[in-house]
Amino acid sequence: LETAKKYNLLVGGAPDTFLGAGIQTAIHLIENGEIGVPIGASAFMINRGHEHWHPDPAFYYDQGGGPMFDMGPYYLTALVALLGPMKRISGTTRISFPERTILSEPKKGTKIKVATPTHIAGAIDFTSGAIATITTSFDAFGGTSLPPIEVYGSEGTLLVPDPNQFGGPVKIRRKDEKEFAEVPLIFEAPKNNRGIGVADMAKAILYGESFRANGELAYHVLEAMHGFHDSSDSGRHYLMESTCEKPVKLNKI
Structure with a gap:
């Protein structure tokens, strides 16, 4: 990032995936006040580990692996797109x-020594005041x-689709309603x-504009992923x- 700034280059x-119709629809609803003031969110990425299917899964359990570094980028980037930058982890x-x-071929039966945490539970304080919890697990x-992500507001709750995908469904439950209702996506979402x-x-x-999946956003998310591990190791917040701009939502089509 420093080098790019020095030479007037861009980093993406x-x-x-946060630019897909699913999360963009959720952002549209939040910014239109459909759930009131965002209070908090929760995110879940839970599975039993990639050794069940991946042909060469050992790197997932080495330093730099684990569920937070594997799937955390999708969830944390989505949360920043929904709620803005993070200030404390x-x-x-x-x-x-x-x-x-x-358990998968071709290395079925091979043992893997696990060198990185495989179950991470975290809390996030956002600059906006919202608070989120996140759990990522290979265990x-x-x-x-x-749900992959829920966003809680003063006037309702939003179910946000899988941040590893681009589409829906997006569902909302307002405070005077008993059930969640699916919301049409704001633009077409191919697979x-x-x-x-x-x-x-x-x-x-081409046009000298800012763009959304930029290096500052990626760096902010990367720092946060390390932050969960550092917080656990130190016993402190x-x-x-770093910080970043909340990505500007795409125009409704």
Whole structure:
């Protein structure tokens, strides 16, 4: 980032899934006041580990791996897109199974020594005042009833779709309603839109504009992922040193 600034270059970073119709619809609803003032959120990414299916899963359990560094970018980027930048992190981590056995081919039966936390529970204080909790795990069988992300507001609750995908469904329950209702997406969502972030960056280069999946956002999310681990190791809150702009939502089509 420092080098890019020095030479007047741009840096982009994955993921760009927050630019898909699912999360953009959720952002549209929040910014239109459909759930009132955002109070908090919760996020869940829970599975039993990649050794069940991945052909070479050992790196997921080495330093730099684990569920937060694997899937955290999708969830945290979505939360920043929904609620703005983070200011404080609290985390608790553990290695539930110090050794794993690969169950997939071609290395079935090979043992893996686990060198990174595989269950991380965290809390996030946002600059906006909202508070979120996040759980990422390679240690448990996730319940299908858990939504990927919920956002709680003073006037209602929003169910946000999988941040590893681009589409919906998006559901809302307002304070005077008993059930969640699905909301139409604000623009068409093909099955796979990977490349939106690059297209947005290319447009920024052509027209001298800012773009959304930028290096500052990616760095902010990367720092937060380290922050959960550092907080757990130190037994203290981690205070974020970086910040970023909340990405401007895409225009409704």
